[in-house]
Amino acid sequence: MSLQTIALLLILRGFSSFDVEGINYKELDKFFIEFIPYIQGCEYRSCTHVKELNCGVKKAVNKRKIDKGRYERYVSLFEKLKGEKKW
Numbered sequence: 001m002s003l004q005t006i007a008l009l010l011i012l013r014g015f016s017s018f019d020v021e022g023i024n025y026k027e028l029d030k031f032f033i034e035f036i037p038y039i040q041g042c043e044y045r046s047c048t049h050v051k052e053l054n055c056g057v058k059k060a061v062n063k064r065k066i067d068k069g070r071y072e073r074y075v076s077l078f079e080k081l082k083g084e085k086k087w
């Protein structure tokens with residue numbers, strides 16, 4: 001499957017643990033399309049939007065421009081994918 005196909009599936013069906021298998025956690029933000037306009041506001045290009053302080057995505061969540069539930073989903077998927085990379 002191409003990244004575009006995966007992204008489309010995620011939009012249509014939502015995330016499941018099956019869908020996110022094989023996605024690099026560093027690319028996870030690409031699948032949360034509503035984050036994209038706010039990523040420009042991140043201090044670092046490699047921002048993961050989880051622990052960074054000066055993060056455009058987190059600011060948008062605080063301003064309720066991004067749904068908090070979606071952001072929390074992102075963080076939990078991020079941690080899951082990152083954890084899986086260790087082994």
Ligand SMILES: [Zn+2]
Nearest residue numbers: 042047049055
């Ligand atoms: Zn960020």
